[in-house]
């Protein structure tokens with residue numbers, strides 16, 4: 302049996318649209334084993350229990366990349382990472398399927414190939430990169446379509462709280478609301494704020510995080526898709542935290558410099574939104590992991 306564990310990811314981190322992403326301590330575990338049926342899928346919502354399932358699609362892509370046969374496979378998904386909430390559920394599927402194909406055929410897909418294949422499937426590298434490598438990653442594809450990545454440390458004094466609404470925002474819809482051009486002035490604003498944000502997260506400089514986390518590329522347009530955006534921002538800022546839309550939403554992520562402030566956000570958000578999931582998270586610095594076992598005995602990790 303092949304067991305793949307993939308962290309959820311919070312893309313953009315406010316000002317790094319399509320290039321910045323953070324892996325967090327919220328996981329899906331997906332197992333793959335030979336089957337007598339063409340395809341068996343359990344654990345995913347019913348609508349995904351077929352050949353179009355993204356995990357299976359990625360598994361097929363990985364096998365095809367390796368020029369190998371697509372085996373009969375039983376896939377079991379154990380995940381409570383919510384779908385279409387800005388926590389990288391699609392990247393989890395893509396990374397798990399590709400990594401499983403690699404393990405199925407003896408580890409034939411290198412890390413760089415995994416990054417490239419996963420980005421091809423996702424369309425942008427900001428979720429898949431931290432899902433594979435862990436931590437805070439800046440990534441872009443170069444002119445040869447190869448991934449170029451810089452990994453940053455995140456200061457351990459920082460606390461993250463995911464405020465996860467009980468409604469979805471699909472990435473597809475959230476990309477449709479974006480304008481097609483931006484002014485030079487806004488581009489300068491964005492580049493300066495993104496560069497400052499990465500260093501501020503490394504230093505744990507809450508004042509600079511707050512100043513830098515002021516997006517002009519996507520958040521003003523997407524805020525309109527999240528009816529509770531203003532109220533959530535107020536709860537976070539009242540506690541001294543900074544808030545940004547995680548990925549394409551609907552989740553909003555708070556960053557604070559103290560446990561007390563994080564707890565205050567949790568208490569106030571739970572009171573205001575009793576049907577939501579409010580989760581304190583830490584940074585995952587490992588990324589995807591795999592384990593190959595046979596009759597309960599681990600062969601390798």
Ligand SMILES: Nc1ncnc2c1ncn2[C@@H]1O[C@H](COP(=O)(O)OP(=O)(O)OP(=O)(O)O)[C@@H](O)[C@H]1O
Nearest residue numbers: 345349355385386387388389390391471472548549
């Ligand atoms: N368990 C699953 N099985 C199969 N497909 C899934 C599963 N979870 C997510 N998906 C796929 O991922 C899609 C959701 O991806 P989408 O990019 O809209 O949101 P997200 O990845 O959760 O958030 P974001 O990209 O903003 O971080 C679903 O419509 C579905 O196609």
Ligand SMILES: N[C@@H](CCO)C(=O)O
Nearest residue numbers: 312319427472548549
């Ligand atoms: N960078 C992507 C992340 C969501 O997949 C976006 O904001 O659309």
